[in-house]
């Protein structure tokens with residue numbers, strides 16, 4: 001892969017990382033102990049919270065958890081791709097070891113496997 005393309009991928013990945021972290025920060029906290037882990041805050045209830053409200057809050061929390069999970073997974077792959085860029089192994093399929101198609105990487109810069117192995 002040529003240098004210009006690698007640079008383009010790096011920019012894309014860094015932008016993606018930024019966006020994902022900002023989105024996660026809106027409702028979750030970064031786990032200081034476990035790298036790459038985020039924790040969604042559980043809703044706090046007090047005596048004034050009625051059952052209906054509490055139910056809504058829990059539902060909201062559960063939705064956020066699934067969003068957290070998908071963002072977290074994507075962020076992990078983005079970080080992994082950035083690491084590979086540094087190590088010079090970026091663009092290789094993790095399963096078959098072949099170079100991935102440029103079209104695949106442009107559509108999904110954090111891809112870990114080629115379209116055949118996906």
Ligand SMILES: [Zn+2]
Nearest residue numbers: 093096114117
């Ligand atoms: Zn493959």
